[in-house]
Amino acid sequence: MTNLPTCDQQAQAERWVRFPNSLNDDIHKQVTAVCHYFFTHNVTREESLLEAHLKSRGNLWSTSVxxxxxxxxxxxxxxxxxxxxxxxxAAIFASMLQVIFQKFKYESI
Incomplete structure (x- = not known):
């Protein structure tokens, strides 16, 4: 799955920067690729865009979180x-705690 051209983190991240409100049909694949890109690169410009989306509380707020x-x-x-x-x-708290737990578990391996 990760060797497919559609999973290219760089391309998905660049697409997200250009069109952050236009996620493609496979939103999970795109968010996973962008997340991986954020985690493995110095992304100051992208993080500024992410901050703006977090502040907006728009329809993609949960994706920004x-x-x-x-x-x-x-x-x-x-x-x-x-x-x-x-x-x-409470549902958002629980969901994010799961993400954080998995992130720390992944980093400790």
Whole structure:
């Protein structure tokens, strides 16, 4: 799956930067590729765009929260955390705790 041209993290990340509100039909594949790109590259410009999306609370806010979990930038993570807490939604808390647990588990391997 990861060797397919459609999974190219660089291309998916560039597409997301150009058209962040236009996710393709396979949103999970695209978000996974962009997340991997965020996690493995220095992405200051992309993180600034991600911050703007986190602040907007638009229809792709939950996708932005998912991508924030892949960021190494403290400011992005803090913003996402504040916004998650502000929702006062237990389902969002639980979902993000799972993501964070998996991230730390992955990093420790």
């Amino acid at each position: 998912q991508l924030a979990a892949c960021s190494h930038a403290d400011r992005v993570i803090k913003l996402a955390t504040k916004q998650i807490v502000a929702t006062k939604n």
